[in-house]
Amino acid sequence: xxxxxxxxxxxxxxxxxxxxxxxxxxxxxxxxxxxxxxxxxxxxxxxxxxxxxxxxxxxxxxxxxxxxxxxxxxxxxxxxxxxxxxxxxxxxxxxxxxxxxxxxxxxxxxxxxxxxxxxxxxxxxxxxxxxxxxxxxxxxxxxxxxxxxxxxxxxxxxxxxxxxxxxxxxxxxxxxxxxxxxxxxxxxxxxxxxxxxxxxxxxxxxxxxxxxxxxxxxxxxxxxxxxxxxxxxxxxxxxxxxxxxxxxxxxxxxxxxxxxxxxxxxxxxxxxxxxxxxxxxxxxxxxxxxxxxxxxxxxxxxxxxxxxxxxxxxxxxxxxxxxxxxxxxxxxxxxxxxxxxxxxxxxxxxxxxxxxxxxxxxxxxxxxxxxxxxxxxxxxxxxxxxxxxxxxxxxxxxxxxxxxxxxxxxxxxxxxxxxxxxxxxxxxxxxxxxxxxxxxxxxxxxxxxxxxxxxxxxxxxxxxxxxxxxxxx
Numbered sequence: 131x132x133x134x135x136x137x138x139x140x141x142x143x144x145x146x147x148x149x150x151x152x153x154x155x156x157x158x159x160x161x162x163x164x165x166x167x168x169x170x171x172x173x174x175x176x177x178x179x180x181x182x183x184x185x186x187x188x189x190x191x192x193x194x195x196x197x198x199x200x201x202x203x204x205x206x207x208x209x210x211x212x213x214x215x216x217x218x219x220x221x222x223x224x225x226x227x228x229x230x231x232x233x234x235x236x237x238x239x240x241x242x243x244x245x246x247x248x249x250x251x252x253x254x255x256x257x258x259x260x261x262x263x264x265x266x267x268x269x270x271x272x273x274x275x276x277x278x279x280x281x282x283x284x285x286x287x288x289x290x291x292x293x294x295x296x297x298x299x300x301x302x303x304x305x306x307x308x309x310x311x312x313x314x315x316x317x318x319x320x321x322x323x324x325x326x327x328x329x330x331x332x333x334x335x336x337x338x339x340x341x342x343x344x345x346x347x348x349x350x351x352x353x354x355x356x357x358x359x360x361x362x363x364x365x366x367x368x369x370x371x372x373x374x375x376x377x378x379x380x381x382x383x384x385x386x387x388x389x390x391x392x393x394x395x396x397x398x399x400x401x402x403x404x405x406x407x408x409x410x411x412x413x414x415x416x417x418x419x420x421x422x423x424x425x426x427x428x429x430x431x432x433x434x435x436x437x438x439x440x441x442x443x444x445x446x447x448x449x450x451x452x453x454x455x456x457x458x459x460x461x462x463x464x465x466x467x468x469x470x471x472x473x474x475x476x477x478x479x480x481x482x483x484x485x486x487x488x489x490x491x492x493x494x495x496x497x498x499x500x501x502x503x504x505x506x507x508x509x510x511x512x513x514x515x516x517x518x519x520x521x522x523x524x525x526x527x528x529x530x531x532x533x534x535x536x537x538x539x540x541x542x543x544x545x546x547x548x549x550x551x552x553x554x555x556x557x558x559x560x561x562x563x564x565x566x567x568x569x570x571x572x573x574x575x576x577x578x579x580x581x582x583x584x585x586x587x588x589x590x591x592x593x594x595x596x597x598x599x600x601x602x603x
Contacts, residue, residue: 188246188248188249188252191243191244191246191248191249192248192249192252192253194244195244195245195249195253196475198228198244199224199225199228199253199474199475199477199478200470200471200474202224202227202228203220203221203224203225203474203477203478204474205220205224206220206221206223206224206227207220207221207224208220210223214574214575214578215571215574216334216337216338216341216538216570216574217337218333218334218337218538218539218570219538219567219570219571221473221474221477222477222480222538222539222542222566222567223567224474224477224478224481225474225476225477225478225479225480225481225482226480226481226484226563227481228478228481228482229478229480229481229482229483229484229485230482230484230485230487231481231484231485231486231487235487245482250479250482253475253478253479253482254479256472256475257472257473257475257476257478257479258439258476259472260468260471260472260473260475260476261440261443261472261473261476261543262425262426262429262439262440262443263425263443263464263467263468263472264468264469264472264473264539265440265441265443265444265447265543266421266425266443266444266446266447266450266461266464267333267447267461267464267465267468268332268333268361268444268447268540269443269444269445269446269447269448269450270447270448270450270452270461271332271333271336271358271447272332272358272361272362272447272448273354273355273358282520283352283517283520283521283522284352284355284356284358284359285359286516286519286520287352287356287513287516287517287520287530287534288356288357288359288360288363288534289359289363289516290512290513290515290516291328291330291356291360291509291512291513291516291531291534292328292360292363292364292367292512293328293512294508294509294511294512294515295324295327295328295505295508295509295512296324296325296327296328296367297324297508298327298504298507298508299320299323299324299325299326299327299328299504299505299508300320300321300323300324302323302327302500302501302504303316303319303320303323303324304320306319306323306497306558307319307320309497310554310555310557310558312555314375314552314553314554315374315375317374318371318374318375318553319553319554321367321370321371321374322371322375322548322553322554323554324367325364325367325368325371325544326505326541326544326545326548326562327504327505327508327509328360328364328367328508328509329360329364329537329540329541329544330356330357330360330361330364330509330534330535330536330537330540331357331536331537331538331539331540331541331570332354332357332358332360332361332540333538333539333540334536334537334538334539334540334570335353335354335357335533335534335536335538335573336354336357338533338536338573338574338577339353339354339533342574342577348526349526349529349530352517352522352530353529353530353533353534356513356530356534357533357534360534361540362448364540364544365440365441365444366441368437368438368441368544368547369387369390369432369437369438369441370387371548371553372436372437372438372547372551373386373387373390373436373437375551375553376436376551382436386435386436386437389435389436390432390435390437390441393431393432393435393442393445394445397428397445397446397449398449401424401446401449402449402450405420405424405449405450405451406451408420409451409454409456409457410454414456414459414460417456417457417460418460418463418464421450421457421460421461421464422464424446424450425443425446425447426443428442428443428445428446429442429443429446430442432445438547440543440547473539476542476543476546477542479546480542480545480546480563483546483549483556483559484559484560484563485556485560486560486564488556488557488560489557489560489561494557494561497561498561498564498565501561501562501565502564502565502568502569505535505537505565505569506535506568506569506572509531509534509535509569510531510532510534510535511531512531513527513530513531513533513534513535514527514528514530514531515527517530517531525580525583528580529577529580529581532572532573532576532577532580533573533577535569535572535573535576536569536570536573537565537566537569537570538566538570541562541566541570542563542566545559545562545563545566
């Protein structure tokens, strides 16, 4: 009985092997025969497939470049934190070091292999998408209620901290234009230089305040509010610059500005109420999809109007609900991908277009020093003076001036917009990148120095004893 069962099992196994072999062998034979017949045809010269075969594999190179960029930005961010700087400073420096200023200079072959044209284009697309999401996150962090509560002081400080740098920037542009203006109109060039002098990086400032443990203090709360107002004003001014640089005739420029104002009104009074109702009714998994769709459609709208897509994403973040925990969780998921993957690509793309070799002569470096000095002086003095005139103490006013002088990532976004619009040349771009790094890096040490003077003066005042009081003891 057992032998019969074993025989039947053996036959079943053999049958399965034969069937499997036939199912594999027959298709293989057919494929070989068809390929043999097809090899008789001559390939057509100049076809896309032939052309593509000769170039680098963009997809494969991108898969190599991404880990290099992410790893470099992460390590540089960790090093920056150990040096008392926000991680974004290290990430910006890492992006510059990966560009032609260092990597391309030391190893041109490796730089060309890692960043061919196709890879750079792919990095640009991903980084622009990351910037749109980032601007939504920046807008969503602006506390409109806090701006209302600290209305007079916050608005006064922020507007003066914009006005003085803009005036100094326009004067600076008068001297720069004959040398660096090129074929750009002075109106567009001057306005852009003025805007670049007046920017404050709200996200970086918030991180510095949190790291130093002063975000909840009166100074920290005032600085965040002023930076929020500053950010809104700066993006509105940048929208005007874009309209001027692309608008052509004055009537087209006014049309673009008018459409922008209509867009803002529609977003506040139509989109915001509809969004509140919609997000309250949909299941949680749909919230992130709705936010992503809203971000991209808002960016598309402002891009079609004639201002930058970033303004639409920023405004959508301002009007989006922020107290709903479901929306907050969705924004957290978006922030994880944006800050971890997409923003480092923006730093790398910025670095790929930053060439410090363009500043080879002494006069170019002298202009860089002048630009940096004007930027720091205008922002710091404007913020400090306005704060003091509104009743804030001298030390707090000086600290506020140092904080408002922090430009960071927001400035880089503005500079890239100017470079894309060809309002500024690569040489001016490199100068302004150095100004951005210097003014941002100086923020934390300046706060530490002001705090030391404050502690020293307090100790000195404690040691000073009134003679009458001493005698009474």
